[in-house]
Amino acid sequence: MGDEDWEAEINPHMSSYVPIFEKDRYSSGENGDNFNRTPTSSSEMDDGPSRRDHFMKSGFASGRNFGNRDAGESNKRDNTSTMGGFGVGKSFGNRGFSNSKFEDGDSSGFWRESSNDCEDNPTRNRGFSKRGGYRDGNNSEASGPSRRGGRGSFRGCRGGFGLGSPNNDLDPDECMQRTGGLFGSRRPALSGTGNGDTSQSRSGSGSERGGYKGLNEEVITGSGKNSWKSEAEGGESSDTQGPKVTYIPPPPPEDEDSIFAHYQTGINFDKYDTILVEVSGHDAPPAILTFEEANLCQTLNNNIAKAGYTKLTPVQKYSIPIILAGRDLMACAQTGSGKTAAFLLPILAHMMHDGITASRFKELQEPECIIVAPTRELVNQIYLEARKFSFGTCVRAVVIYGGTQLGHSIRQIVQGCNILCATPGRLMDIIGKEKIGLKQIKYLVLDEADRMLDMGFGPEMKKLISCPGMPSKEQRQTLMFSATFPEEIQRLAAEFLKSNYLFVAVGQVGGACRDVQQTVLQVGQFSKREKLVEILRNIGDERTMVFVETKKKADFIATFLCQEKISTTSIHGDREQREREQALGDFRCGKCPVLVATSVAARGLDIENVQHVINFDLPSTIDEYVHRIGRTGRCGNTGRAISFFDLESDNHLAQPLVKVLTDAQQDVPAWLEEIAFSTYIPGFSGSTRGNVFASVDTRKGKSSLNTAGFSSSQAPNPVDDESWD
Numbered sequence: 001m002g003d004e005d006w007e008a009e010i011n012p013h014m015s016s017y018v019p020i021f022e023k024d025r026y027s028s029g030e031n032g033d034n035f036n037r038t039p040t041s042s043s044e045m046d047d048g049p050s051r052r053d054h055f056m057k058s059g060f061a062s063g064r065n066f067g068n069r070d071a072g073e074s075n076k077r078d079n080t081s082t083m084g085g086f087g088v089g090k091s092f093g094n095r096g097f098s099n100s101k102f103e104d105g106d107s108s109g110f111w112r113e114s115s116n117d118c119e120d121n122p123t124r125n126r127g128f129s130k131r132g133g134y135r136d137g138n139n140s141e142a143s144g145p146s147r148r149g150g151r152g153s154f155r156g157c158r159g160g161f162g163l164g165s166p167n168n169d170l171d172p173d174e175c176m177q178r179t180g181g182l183f184g185s186r187r188p189a190l191s192g193t194g195n196g197d198t199s200q201s202r203s204g205s206g207s208e209r210g211g212y213k214g215l216n217e218e219v220i221t222g223s224g225k226n227s228w229k230s231e232a233e234g235g236e237s238s239d240t241q242g243p244k245v246t247y248i249p250p251p252p253p254e255d256e257d258s259i260f261a262h263y264q265t266g267i268n269f270d271k272y273d274t275i276l277v278e279v280s281g282h283d284a285p286p287a288i289l290t291f292e293e294a295n296l297c298q299t300l301n302n303n304i305a306k307a308g309y310t311k312l313t314p315v316q317k318y319s320i321p322i323i324l325a326g327r328d329l330m331a332c333a334q335t336g337s338g339k340t341a342a343f344l345l346p347i348l349a350h351m352m353h354d355g356i357t358a359s360r361f362k363e364l365q366e367p368e369c370i371i372v373a374p375t376r377e378l379v380n381q382i383y384l385e386a387r388k389f390s391f392g393t394c395v396r397a398v399v400i401y402g403g404t405q406l407g408h409s410i411r412q413i414v415q416g417c418n419i420l421c422a423t424p425g426r427l428m429d430i431i432g433k434e435k436i437g438l439k440q441i442k443y444l445v446l447d448e449a450d451r452m453l454d455m456g457f458g459p460e461m462k463k464l465i466s467c468p469g470m471p472s473k474e475q476r477q478t479l480m481f482s483a484t485f486p487e488e489i490q491r492l493a494a495e496f497l498k499s500n501y502l503f504v505a506v507g508q509v510g511g512a513c514r515d516v517q518q519t520v521l522q523v524g525q526f527s528k529r530e531k532l533v534e535i536l537r538n539i540g541d542e543r544t545m546v547f548v549e550t551k552k553k554a555d556f557i558a559t560f561l562c563q564e565k566i567s568t569t570s571i572h573g574d575r576e577q578r579e580r581e582q583a584l585g586d587f588r589c590g591k592c593p594v595l596v597a598t599s600v601a602a603r604g605l606d607i608e609n610v611q612h613v614i615n616f617d618l619p620s621t622i623d624e625y626v627h628r629i630g631r632t633g634r635c636g637n638t639g640r641a642i643s644f645f646d647l648e649s650d651n652h653l654a655q656p657l658v659k660v661l662t663d664a665q666q667d668v669p670a671w672l673e674e675i676a677f678s679t680y681i682p683g684f685s686g687s688t689r690g691n692v693f694a695s696v697d698t699r700k701g702k703s704s705l706n707t708a709g710f711s712s713s714q715a716p717n718p719v720d721d722e723s724w725d
């Protein structure tokens with residue numbers, strides 16, 4: 001669709017959208033951080049400061065930085081962003097963005113920006129110009145806020161302005177259903193027709209960080225612009241920092257069928273038996289071959305059967321006896337191969353055997369096990385697994401994560417807590433509030449351990465193990481699991497583990513799951529959208545995850561696809577938690593078969609029937625690639641991954657990509673081999689010989705290669721665009 005068509009579509013709707021804006025839905029921030037102006041009339045939306053307010057309140061990202069700008073600048077920004085976006089009411093989500101005009105001369109139309117999504121980065125401010133159009137580079141009109149305007153507007157549709165049309169929630173139009181998934185979750189708060197949840201965003205979006213107040217939403221402003229820890233620090237809200245988050249996630253269904261709902265293992269499940277496994281370290285107990293050999297109690301065996309598990313996966317065969325023997329473990333096994341049960345089952349078995357503190361109301365709970373993972377959705381998934389396997393036992397699992405009301409987390413905990421599944425920020429908050437004591441900890445599990453120990457979460461993890469009361473590593477059992485384990489991270493991990501820990505490496509060279517058919521296409525930045533649409537049209541309704549590099553791009557591409565009448569939703573760190581959960585729900589149930597995601601969804605998520613992963617943007621590291629494509633082809637099922645390789649930006653990935661493809665016995669395009677050859681990095685080994693396992697135990701001093709045989713120190717640092725926690 002050409003630019004003109006997009007404008008034609010949006011403009012007739014503009015006038016009817018605008019008056020819906022109601023000034024009294026917003027309140028001013030006391031610290032001037034974010035929302036220090038109150039619109040005085042709806043017409044202010046067309047110019048002046050009110051628009052900034054609108055953007056902030058409509059869930060625009062990083063309210064803090066944005067809001068701190070001076071009024072003059074904000075006015076300019078406001079002016080430039082007006083038309084781009086408001087679209088309220090029916091099908092706004094599409095139209096809000098559809099007005100975005102790309103003046104970059106490209107047919108595919110993506111902006112040229114640094115993938116670094118730092119809010120303060122001026123280069124990022126290139127974006128939507130007046131009426132949402134895009135101008136590249138230094139064009140003053142387009143610079144700064146304009147793009148934000150486009151985005152803010154986009155969010156506005158799902159946020160503050162959804163009342164524009166009475167049809168907003170009811171429109172049976174397919175697009176609207178899509179946008180319901182993509183945009184809908186604040187509507188209830190505004191319309192008062194919701195479930196009583198008066199959600200506030202946590203992760204930016206201008207809300208939790210001080211930017212937005214909806215009709216019946218409670219906002220308590222923080223003490224100033226510095227009251228928020230950076231997201232990279234795993235910053236989490238607490239009562240003293242920023243506005244309160246009031247989102248209370250709906251409880252999961254309690255009936256047995258739902259608890260044990262599972263998908264079928266795939267045709268390649270039995271092929272797991274042929275995967276090579278290496279255990280290193282001293283005195284490793286032998287692997288078990290069947291669940292019976294694990295000698296678990298009857299209740300656990302019943303739960304395993306109800307979960308549909310009849311046969312152990314390799315990582316389970318090796319890890320279960322190791323954990324049962326009380327050993328520390330670092331386990332590296334391919335995506336989707338059952339690592340969660342590999343640690344949950346033996347921990348539960350121990351708990352059942354040794355006895356646990358009975359669940360009862362106590363202000364300070366002392367769980368026996370803490371499981372940490374990098375994203376909210378993943379930690380929730382682990383909790384559901386823990387709940388499933390502990391069904392009918394006296395073990396109580398609890399989940400706490402950011403973006404939800406702190407009081408809710410506390411209420412869950414004080415009712416009793418034996419296994420605590422948590423994201424790091426919320427965990428540290430709760431420990432700080434003395435709701436969790438660590439004295440009884442016997443098991444500390446780091447899922448996606450390489451991520452938990454890298455620069456993003458490593459400091460939080462170190463804090464955790466040095467918290468008062470936390471048993472020393474000699475006194476607790478520490479377990480680490482991931483599909484990737486770069487060498488540097490393994491070294492860091494040693495600080496957490498007893499020196500005699502065991503290392504289990506499962507899987508074929510390169511770590512990518514062989515059940516995923518991988519294709520790499522050479523697609524330039526400005527042809528990507530067209531290609532994406534072409535592929536998605538061919539795919540039809542099959543569930544597809546589309547990965548992009550930045551949060552803004554996720555919004556943009558999702559909206560673009562909606563406009564192309566492809567039912568799409570999105571998940572990324574700037575979306576409110578409620579929106580994230582709604583998006584995942586819509587994707588899981590097939591309402592929106594396309595999920596556009598940033599790397600926040602790259603790890604761990606286990607969603608039935610994801611048949612395709614599309615790397616619209618390749619990630620900056622090969623490990624991330626392995627995790628992303630691992631969202632498909634899980635548990636013996638087959639899947640497909642298509643990656644757009646941009647010669648302008650992805651050449652550094654050519655070598656490790658060739659290795660991953662080769663190791664997974666995939667076709668390697670000649671052009672990719674050529675690039676890999678021409679960008680030769682000394683020390684890189686394209687050969688699979690001598691590097692049979694996805695990761696090797698660094699204690700053997702054998703190799704400095706990580707997943708792709710690519711030294712992590714050579715790999716570029718990932719651009720961390722995300723709020724993970």
Ligand SMILES: Nc1ncnc2c1ncn2[C@@H]1O[C@H](COP(=O)(O)OP(=O)(O)OP(=O)(O)O)[C@@H](O)[C@H]1O
Pocket residue numbers: 262263265308309310311312313316333334335336337338339340341482483603604605606630631634635
């Ligand atoms: N032995 C088994 N038999 C049948 N299904 C299993 C078995 N073990 C695990 N599964 C199922 O396989 C799926 C993938 O498991 P899980 O999410 O634990 O994988 P993972 O290795 O942690 O993946 P990732 O690396 O992506 O986090 C889940 O749906 C899980 O219930």
